[in-house]
Amino acid sequence: SDFLGRRQEGTGRWLLDSGEFQRWSNGDGQTLFCQGMPGAGKTIMASIIVDYLCTKHQNDDNIGIAYLYCNFRRQYEQKPTDLLASLLTQLIQGLSSMPESVKSLYEHHKGKQTRPTFDEILKELHSVVADYLKVFIIIDALDECQVSNGDRQRLLSEIFNLQAKTGVNFFATSRFIPEIMKEFEGSMSLDIRAIPEDVRRYIDSHMSRLPSFVLNRPDLQEEVRTEIMKAVNG
Secondary structure, eight states: HHHHHHTTTTTTTTHHHSSHHHHHHHHSOOOEEOOOOSSSSSHHHHHHHHHHHHHHHOOOOOEEEEEOOGGGGGGOOOHHHHHHHHHHOOOOTTTSSOOOOHHHHHHHHHHHTTTOOHHHHHHHHHHHHTTEEEEEEEEOGGGGOOGGHHHHHHHHHHHHHHHHOOOOOEEEEEEEEEEHHHHHTTSEEOOOOOOOHHHHHHHHGGGGSOOOOOOOTTHHHHHHHHHHHHHOOO
């Protein structure tokens, strides 16, 4: 909600209208990987996609949607077990009733004051995903996910395994990191850049904040637009 609130109304439509996104959202077992430079708007784009999917499927209990925002400042609480548990939690909340196996797992660990293991969470995740007709998983900023102990590779490996067995649709964003890009070889990909139309919309909405001598000069306003749009470079 916070990220979406920062979005300039009308921006990001190019991604939703792209052939790659349409094939991803309408297909099964599809992967769409979007990479971009810092500040290009990857996180806002991920939020736009989450909002689009949630709005489109808000009345369809057969569609599951779960998403993660990786943050390098929160790596200590974003280990693979935590991230998969978050996906599991979100998908359980979308079901009409709690699966008995999840209840049993909860009671088991509640009694011992322990937490489910990685394998236990993974098992339930596969089971819960199978209860849906279609599932979308969105992960933003993979480059900010932990790399120690192979955590990021392990997370991706399990998501791809889940996809192979259940046909989930997987969307991810990242900076241009070779080892991450290699994981998505053969998948649909799209570069995220600040396109001129979106930059113009953003500038126009903030033009009123400029000094009065700019607001009284349409020619100067156009020069501001033109020069900023040239300087942004994606």
